[in-house]
Amino acid sequence: MTIAALETEGLTKRYGRRTALSDTTMTIPAGRVVGLVGPNGAGKTTLLHLAVGLLEPTSGSISVLGDRPGSGPEALARVGFLAQESPLYSRLRIDDHLRAGAWLNPRWDADFANARIAELGLDPRQRAGTLSGGQRSQLALTMAVAKRPDLLLLDEPVAALDPLARREFLQTLMEVVAAQSVSIVLSSHLISDLERVCDYLVVLVGGRVALSGDVDEILATHHLLSGPQRDPSSLPASQTVLEASHIGKQSTLLIRTTDPILDPSWTVTPVTLDDIVLAYMKRARDGVPNAPRGLAVAS
Amino acid sequence: MTRFTWLQSRTQTLAVGALLAALAIALAITGIHLSHLYSDLVKPCAANGDCGLATGEFSNHYNFLQGALMFLLRVAPAIIGIFWGGPLIARELETGTYRLAWTQTVSRQRWVLTKLAGVGAMAVLAAGLLTLAITWWYRALDSLNDSMWGVFDARDVVPIGYTFFAFMAGALLGAVLRRTVPAMAASLGLLVFARIAIQQWVRPHLLSPLHQTVSLANTGFGFMVRNGGRPDLVVKAGGPRGSWVINSQLVDHSGHVAGAAERMAFVAQNCPNIGPPPLSKPNGPVPAPPGAAAAFHNCADQAARTFHVLVTYQPASRYWPFQWLELGIYILLGLAAAGLCFWWVTKRII
Numbered sequence: 001m002t003i004a005a006l007e008t009e010g011l012t013k014r015y016g017r018r019t020a021l022s023d024t025t026m027t028i029p030a031g032r033v034v035g036l037v038g039p040n041g042a043g044k045t046t047l048l049h050l051a052v053g054l055l056e057p058t059s060g061s062i063s064v065l066g067d068r069p070g071s072g073p074e075a076l077a078r079v080g081f082l083a084q085e086s087p088l089y090s091r092l093r094i095d096d097h098l099r100a101g102a103w104l105n106p107r108w109d110a111d112f113a114n115a116r117i118a119e120l121g122l123d124p125r126q127r128a129g130t131l132s133g134g135q136r137s138q139l140a141l142t143m144a145v146a147k148r149p150d151l152l153l154l155d156e157p158v159a160a161l162d163p164l165a166r167r168e169f170l171q172t173l174m175e176v177v178a179a180q181s182v183s184i185v186l187s188s189h190l191i192s193d194l195e196r197v198c199d200y201l202v203v204l205v206g207g208r209v210a211l212s213g214d215v216d217e218i219l220a221t222h223h224l225l226s227g228p229q230r231d232p233s234s235l236p237a238s239q240t241v242l243e244a245s246h247i248g249k250q251s252t253l254l255i256r257t258t259d260p261i262l263d264p265s266w267t268v269t270p271v272t273l274d275d276i277v278l279a280y281m282k283r284a285r286d287g288v289p290n291a292p293r294g295l296a297v298a299s
Numbered sequence: 300m301t302r303f304t305w306l307q308s309r310t311q312t313l314a315v316g317a318l319l320a321a322l323a324i325a326l327a328i329t330g331i332h333l334s335h336l337y338s339d340l341v342k343p344c345a346a347n348g349d350c351g352l353a354t355g356e357f358s359n360h361y362n363f364l365q366g367a368l369m370f371l372l373r374v375a376p377a378i379i380g381i382f383w384g385g386p387l388i389a390r391e392l393e394t395g396t397y398r399l400a401w402t403q404t405v406s407r408q409r410w411v412l413t414k415l416a417g418v419g420a421m422a423v424l425a426a427g428l429l430t431l432a433i434t435w436w437y438r439a440l441d442s443l444n445d446s447m448w449g450v451f452d453a454r455d456v457v458p459i460g461y462t463f464f465a466f467m468a469g470a471l472l473g474a475v476l477r478r479t480v481p482a483m484a485a486s487l488g489l490l491v492f493a494r495i496a497i498q499q500w501v502r503p504h505l506l507s508p509l510h511q512t513v514s515l516a517n518t519g520f521g522f523m524v525r526n527g528g529r530p531d532l533v534v535k536a537g538g539p540r541g542s543w544v545i546n547s548q549l550v551d552h553s554g555h556v557a558g559a560a561e562r563m564a565f566v567a568q569n570c571p572n573i574g575p576p577p578l579s580k581p582n583g584p585v586p587a588p589p590g591a592a593a594a595f596h597n598c599a600d601q602a603a604r605t606f607h608v609l610v611t612y613q614p615a616s617r618y619w620p621f622q623w624l625e626l627g628i629y630i631l632l633g634l635a636a637a638g639l640c641f642w643w644v645t646k647r648i649i
Binding site: 076092103147 | 300302303306307310394395396397398399401402403404405406407649
């Protein structure tokens, strides 16, 4: 059993009277590319800020790679963070940023950083304030990766990027994953941004985990059934209905089950991750209790 | 972290350094000229005794520069505090770069300490050089001054302490308000308040003031009518040479301080002829009514027999103790602000 990348127990964060995260318990395995998905205001940024020690929990606990976040230089060195909107010192040049990275991080990989900037075709003497959105993200990612962390947390890294920059950014990220043994958690409010890169999914809605699990497993256990209209309660107990719509004499059900579907009256169609996530988001938003959690967390 | 702090503050530090260098050159040229003038104009007359004319002529040189330097040394600490201290932390919080800085392998404690100490040292150094240069430039002019108290906060070490406090207060307000411009505005307010408070309520009592009684005959005194009320007796007395007079009060022989009501009653009783002056005419001064001079002198004699003046003052010899004491106060205030700032950044922004 390896140490989890991120583990929370009863994690709660309140800002004054507003609750951003409430009693969240989850385990995110290490060695994966984890998509943290949720609508705006779901608590994604709060969770990531708690994970890097920018925030402290109101109650409950969080551990990252087995350490309390930001508890010391060792804990700081092991976690790389790319904050939302890729903050950079706009008056400092690119090479100033890389130099600062080298000064501030004992594990800094200068060769990687310089090579990345050269690959991107950026002039190291350019000021960060004059970079395009895509270039900013790339520089910020370069800094986070050159720190050589064991866990890389990215907060909405592609939200502000155009489709081309988005693709290039994720491409870079995939190269990093391929080249280094680094765990990655990246958040987005759109699953479609992450579908291509992540192999593990956590859906956060209203400060609670609505769904978490291995992407392949999620896809394998969710099905779209269509057939003649029938009462969802007549389904086998092993099948949980997430969403049902009845049009005319036709029923369409989104179900979760680990068992094979034997009933011949159903037409079974594969379901996209997008549809599954949306169904869980909707359920969570509508306050359906017992959101299924931890579909056999791989560990 | 030290190198990174330098990288971040290098531009403004070099800009301030360049300004200081330019000022130093200007001060060196004019300052040397001033000391030549002093040797030519003032020193020879000292042998003859009467120096009024020569010192007057000497003091009139570089009138504009004199005023400008005085102003500069009075406002520079606040400006350094507002423009250097205010954005120090506020800008990082405002632009979000704190999320970059605090997730490098440097603890937040070290981050804030290095910033406060490193940039703060630059600010204090700049203030130190400025006050050193200006105090040097003024030394001949100051030597002709009876009292140094009038320029107390624009000479020697006090501006250094004030700068230290202003910088730390600016940094603290920046951390608390998290916005650069509001932090700068709040710093300005706080610094003006602190300065007035220290000048009005603290400085006069740093050491308990001395007292001196002066005969009324040796002081300037007269009558004053405020807002059409009854005539009041007013005195203006100087303390010993070079002292800072905090107040001068009229006291009777038993040592009791005469209040406004008592003074007015005295005037009404003993000087019935003293009244509001006649309204001036558009074409020149109004001649005094007959007998007015006699009435005034008579009244003055009466007053001198009844009252004397109690002068409360700080002697010239306390100039340096007060410089150090005020420096100490500002350093303590600055350390308190720095401590609060450290606590706020490490414990409150979470």
